[in-house]
Amino acid sequence: MTTIEQASGAEPRGGGVEHVDVLVVGAGVSGIDAAYHLRERFPERSFAVLDAQEDRGGTWWTHRYPGVRSDSDLFTYGYRFKPWTGPSIAAGEEILAYLDEVIAENGLAGYIRYQHRVTAARWSSGDHRWTVEVTRGDTGEQLRLTTDFLWMCQGYYNHARPYQPRWEGMDRFAGVVVHPQRWPVDLDYSGKRVVVIGSGSTASTLIPAIAEKAAHVTMLQRSPSYYFAPPTTHELAVTLRQLDIPEEWTHEILRRQYISQYHWLARMSFEAPDELHTFLIESMRPLLPEGFDVEKHFTPRYRPWQQRIAIVPDGDLFAAVREGRVSIVTDTIAEFTEKGIRVGSGEEIPADVVVTATGFNLSLLGDVAFTVDGEPVDFPQRVTWRGVMIAGVPNMAYMFGYFRHSWTLRVDLVSDLVCRLLETMQAKGAATVVPTLRPEDDGMQLRPWSDPENFNAGYVLRSQHILFKQGDREPWTHMLEHEQEREILPNADLDDGSLVYR
Template sequence: MNVAVRTQPTTQQATEHFDVLIVGAGISGIGSAYHLTKQLPGTSFVILETKDSFGGTWITHRYPGIRSDSDLHTFGYRFKPWVGPPIATADEILAYMNDVIEENDLGKHIRYKHKINSASWSSETNLWTIEAVTTDTGEAKTFTAKFLWMCQGYYRHSEGYTPEWKGTDKFKGRIVHPQTWPEDIDLTDKKVVVIGSGATAATLLPNIADKCAHATMLQRSPTYFRIGRNAIEIAEELRRLQVDEAWIHEIVRRKILFEQDAFTKLCVAKPEEVKKELIGQISAILGPDYDVETHFTPTYRPWRQRIAFVPDADLFKGIAGGKASVVTDEIECFVENGIQLKSGRLLEADVIVTATGFNLAALGDIAFEIDGKPLGFGDTVTYRGMMFTGVPNMVWVFGYFRASWTLRVDLVADFVCRLLGHMKEKGAKKVEVKLRPEDHNMPILPWIDPENFNPGYMMRNMDLLPKRGDKPEWQHSQDYWTEKDDIPKTNLDDGAFVYG
């Protein structure tokens, strides 16, 4: 496991000070900066971004066909109407983010190629000191900030997760991970095996199948998919009526969120009914002779892992047309010309793509200290998945799995701006959360209930994440439809908040 380490910069520069320091210029960081400028004008802030451009996950991933698996009417910000198809490409999302930056003059606040090595809180000065280094010149940069707004996401961008398999050194072809997709790779007339069954594999397969000799998705077990047109009928109708895009955005968002809420509840109340509907959609495309039971019938109930949307059924049309196929089996070992499966079958390959997930990096591989002591993030308890016991003046943006990530960006931004305003009114320079007397007998549990949601990238590294309690305020419920009402009502003078 990689751990954050301090590195020795080449030169030392003067310290810059800001009211707020935002970590990351991805979808969370840009949205948070927008809200800060609108809700607390005059607040000084800077965004530090390791990469040489904005975009976060949308510039990290460059594999063929990279697209959202959430609709952009809800993945887009509430303040910026989305006018394209609901499932969007990375380039379309980046163009949308660029518009937000340009229209709101946010670019002047972003420092690109700034890798943060450490963040230290001092109770003497009530300030965070952030040590960074520029990735192109190695120049040291020091910043101080009153408040730290963590928008770096939750996985390590520099490398994806790849399991250890026997014999990978014997394989004569090329092994690539979608998170570090090489620009020089040519899949023309190649036999390609994509290991994995999630949204990445489902996106890659139809987008490389036409070029390859054949593309195979190798999965250990099936996952759920939803199928539909890459269009929203009500949005199309409202545009024909020349309704203002801001109205369309709000109406479509509300409709989608209403339907998502109903679907999520149905997955819990009537899982077999939902399972039958989801698998039935696939069977209708692949036909009665296809073994849907083996390849597309998961053993878990719907929504215990993320359900990816397959626009226009492109994955299943590729399989039905013979350009792609699915194999459900386990890997025995890699061999010179492919993968030996436990069933005894040899799966020949020229290129193997390991679409096997993320490496969790809860605090962006930054070395954190609180008053000179290293922060054990896994030892803290979370307040609504945003703040953490014993960690002053810091909020972390962690989005939703069953709804669009960005919905929580907007919610958390409202909370942070209200909290900063409240601190100013009180004359407080410090705020942290602590368990109240009535919380001390509360059960302390892992970050998320595996019976509720259990993707591999969370289960592998649960020890890196903070703990939760069994009360709503001491957990990240993943329930947008409750949080959208509860978070704005948060009593900032509740005993859970300690000001100084």
């Protein structure tokens, strides 16, 4: 057993095991945010950030398909403490460059350990700490650390196993089948006929990009998604920059503008879904060819924002349809043929390359095996505490952002809450904090991780059975809107009896 490189302030322990006060798992948007807050709020504490990938960025590092970009504006997807100075919608490379700046400007590089995959975490009440098992990817070494507090910021993608349906006849298809999560760097689609199966954010992102080189691209969808086509650069940002407004002011003004827009969309989706549907559909109609069947190809089966609205900056997907480089087929897949795909109507769509933009699978807390005092943690039988901790699991927080709003809006709120919790433990002289159901919570109704009436994306519904539950009252709920949580989380009572300090 060997130790990892020593994190700043880390203490060597017996047997060569390294100890840090706080261990962060994941060096994507969430983990970098956690590291920033820890360094700012607790300069005297040691911490380390472990990531299984070869570099920073999480999905922005692993997703390398053509055209990969944000589907949220960067004024809210970026951190509140770091002004975003680029266009509202940004490419993956631009987001990685932004994260690099955050790491460099805040001295975080020395805390991050790449190619360190956490495989198991064992809590000991006797020792008041976690023992974490790690596999080092470049050498295969088995490493071990201990920590007083574990902060899971690993995201929710299963990077190793994307969602890949199987259809009859795939084996006889003479072309290439590729999933966006496993995009080959040497894939040549120039001058070829490409079929993209899917209609979500990934499909609407990569289709305009590959249509520039492909002979033709067909978007084959079983059911449509909702789209919104904002400008890549917000008009207000252009005006403010022309007036030479400081970037910090521009960042905050645009951040508030986009937050206000998200809140309006969220309220409309619940209070007036038919009006929001009409707004979204009619905003697309003038961007498409005259006579295009908008009702057939762009009317989803669900109400607005039961699934995420796909962003199409400057309407680039619709422009490709207008120009004849992209066509849309709404139908079921009957089978793959040697030369393409036969759909339910009997039509055969010719293809040299098929891209299965069929989504991903969720990964529960990085698939880490958790035990508490020797007992495996059965997460589907547990309940969340404010979407930040898990009942009965000591000294462990997790980071999960928003589905409808920008992910990072919640990440910032959760970092504040976790740091406040660490300060509360310090003030109480407590070594342990455990979310615990109170007497008044006895018999509380348990609800699924996500209510399908609220949010029913395929990757969520496919994974409900592996996920923890929520209750019917605070603080055992999650999946709230940002408009609610920006008031609730900063004012959350950490002494209401739902957290037991020892």
